[in-house]
Amino acid sequence: MTTLTWLHLSDLHVRGMETSLDRLLFDKMLRDIQEQIQNNKLKPDAIFFTGDLAFSGKQDQFRLAATMLEQSSGCMWPRQVA
Numbered sequence: 605m606t607t608l609t610w611l612h613l614s615d616l617h618v619r620g621m622e623t624s625l626d627r628l629l630f631d632k633m634l635r636d637i638q639e640q641i642q643n644n645k646l647k648p649d650a651i652f653f654t655g656d657l658a659f660s661g662k663q664d665q666f667r668l669a670a671t672m673l674e675q676s677s678g679c680m681w682p683r684q685v686a
Contacts (some may be wrong), residue, residue, distance in 0.1 A: 611637065613676070615655035619662040634676055638678040651676070 620626065640646065653673060658665035 608650070609646055609648050610650045610652055613651065613653045613673075616653070616669060616672070617658040617659045618665045618672065620665065620668060629685060637676065643680050 641648070657669045
């Protein structure tokens with residue numbers, strides 16, 4: 605039987621990393637994801653992000669959100685170049 609494992613992230617509401625609390629919370633989320641994957645021996649086949657990505661739709665918030673999502677995918681499994 606083939607299984608499909610995914611990670612679902614939702615409603616990031618990126619404002620910016622202007623405060624140390626923003627950075628602290630994001631880093632904590634990444635550590636928690638890594639621990640869950642390692643402790644449960646998971647290998648997500650896909651990551652789904654739903655909901656609000658940016659807090660107020662400003663272009664710099666979307667750029668930062670793209671960077672954050674890239675960082676989160678990189679912490680979950682090594683990149684494979686085809």
